[in-house]
Amino acid sequence: MKDFAALFTALDQTTKTSVKTAALAEYFAAAPEDDKIWTIALLSGRRPRRAITTTKLREWAAERAGIPLWLFEACYPVVGDLSETIALVLPAPTTRIEKSLSDWIATLRGLDNAEEETRKAAILDAWDGLPPIERFVFNKLITGGWRMGVSQKLMTRALAKATGIEEAELTHRLMGDWSPDNVTWDSLIEAPDPTADLSRPYPFYLAYQLEGATEDQGDVADWLAERKWDGIRGQLILRGGERFLWSRGEDLMTDRFPEFAQLIDFLPPGTVIDGEVLAYDRDAEAPLSFNKLQPRIGRKTVPKKLLADAPCILMAYDLLEWHGVDIRQTPLIDRRTILADALSDLSPDLPIRLSPRVEGESWEDLAEARAISREIGAEGLMLKRLSAPYLAGRKKGDWWKWKVDPLTIDAVMIYAQAGSGRRATLYTDFTFAVWNGNDLVPFTKAYSGLTDAEFREITAWVRKNTTDRFGPVRAVKPHHVFEIAFEGIQASPRHKSGVALRFPRMARWRKDKPLQEANTLDDLNAMLAEYG
Known part of the structure; x- marks a missing residue:
């Protein structure tokens, strides 16, 4: 785990592709084969099934840290990452446990069918035996929330550098229905016949x-x-x-x-x-x-x-x-x-x-x-x-x-929710509504399309204009109009508006448009009749 945690740290501390490629290549050249296979699996989305809910992790972490759960929950959105929040609030370890990445994964998988007290004891023991960065990585193994800034293409490039095998060939070998349970480093990476697996597709x-x-x-x-x-x-x-x-x-x-x-x-x-x-x-x-x-x-x-x-x-x-x-x-x-x-x-x-x-x-x-x-x-x-x-x-x-150019409609922001990760302190996820007579009817959510500066600006406004709270969601005073772009529209009985949009996003912040000039539900239904 120490080597994998060092790799995680190296990848997390740089945005340079060349540095990330070098760090991965060095790791793939030296790590044990079982750990290398699991690293490839984790970076390509093949993660072990989660054995413990995040609710339990939060409860156990608060208990071990000796703080009330509400205080832990208040820390979480500030830090923006559950694994990191847990690693930060826990007391210093009192012992040292040395296990490889694949051994820790085997330990977690062995808890799948265990009683809650057994699972709790195993997690608390692990937290007490790992230094902070390894504890953080261990938490990531539990939650599956990997965001290492490494695309599969970058990982494949590093593998090519470490093994001398052509990148295109490796890309093909990593496709298909495999897991660390049914392949070895040799059969997946070193085997000369990548088409031995009949089901394996080609990279798109x-x-x-x-x-x-x-x-x-x-x-x-x-x-x-x-x-x-x-x-x-x-x-x-x-x-x-x-x-x-x-x-x-x-x-x-x-x-x-x-x-x-x-x-x-x-x-x-x-x-x-x-x-x-x-x-x-x-x-x-x-x-x-x-x-x-x-x-x-x-x-x-x-x-x-x-x-x-x-x-x-x-x-x-x-x-x-x-x-x-x-x-x-x-x-x-x-x-x-x-x-x-x-x-x-x-x-x-x-x-x-x-x-x-x-x-x-x-x-x-x-x-x-x-x-x-x-x-x-x-x-x-x-x-x-x-x-x-x-x-x-x-x-x-x-x-x-x-x-073709996307469809667009002007809508009013009525709810806001904080993002996650680096955007955990900003309000980035919004619910939008259109007019139906004198009422605003919600019809879609969107969370992309604005610049960081615009997200900071709207966050400051949300904090000053919140009218109600529903857990992490804030109701805000209807005021701001946004142009919502989308690729398609279809009828949806599950939505109050009766419509659902395909790939909605914020095209621009219509600071020039007053609230009353936002579009109506009739406008949406006209689009539905024409394009649905």
Whole structure:
């Protein structure tokens, strides 16, 4: 644990990517293999299941510190991090416990089914045997709240530096359904055949929002334009007579979309397709709204009624593997030709479609096609250079998102809540309302879009204009108007307003607009009728 805590400290004390990469590479070169595997798992979101609730941790920490719980709770938002708050209030350790990172994780996992008194005793003993920084890291292992400023890309770069293995190769090896319980350092990192795991997907290629004018991209004939649909980006993998469906966030979704099983009979083994999972009206040959797809996202099993209410297809964008051969370095124009040929003779009853090319002889033609995106349920266009390979991660130059401008509405801030982490002392999470006659009806929350200076300014105002408190939430005097931007709107019986927004954020603080000129619920319903 001492070495991992030192790594955590080194990463926490710098914002320089080169320094973080060097610290990680040094750690990966020297740490025990079990600890290295768990470090990779923690930094890539594969965390052990939480054995103890944060409520109990707060109670036990206050008790051990000899302070009332209300005082601990008052300290927590000031510090901004539960693990750090606990580490700060506890008395100095009276002994020293030496365990590795993997040993401490094994200890915590062994408490899963233990009685509360046993769990409490184990946690108190650990707190009493660890110096402050290791105690802090230990608390992080319990809560799972890792924020080390390390992206998976940075971690992979450090692994490449430590092992001499190509970064792109390591990126692929770290994908898929693995955990420290079913891999070793050798099988995950050093093994020569990363495709031995049949289910392993390829790293997704991601695009940036288009920068500058389309004309800056050169000849329009060099580009493939496609609709950017609002679904779930996924990779369909057909290998060894089995199928696997992975989301972009590395969530294995196979069981949620059983209709894709039939594709095993029509596409060859060793096929990997990148596409968008969409709820789809096969009679109209058109995608349905994301609202139709959403009920299937969180399901482990899908009942027949839901299958009938939200039939899905894979809108196929790209072909990454064909007959077991990785073809990502093949130019897009050739990959698409193979994909089109593979899908050309398939029955329309099968749940897959080739993403149609949006035709245009000029950038102006494509701009006109983009302008109708929202009317057909799309978010805009994707632009992909026909000569480009399929890369890993977010890159600039060959793939661009050309999204339509967001919808906007002016709304009144009525509630505020403090943020977390470095924003724990600022009010950053707000609830907004629109007018319904003489009443303000809440309809959305937003927490991004303002500068740090604006957050400080609104925080000072909230503190002076609080009218009521509901736990951490403050009701404030209706006064400030904000322009709320969002990507879509849909009916929602769960909300008092009857609507729900997709990706709401604060576009700007409308200090120029008086309270009475904020938008109305009728305005929202008009948007719902047009775009919902």
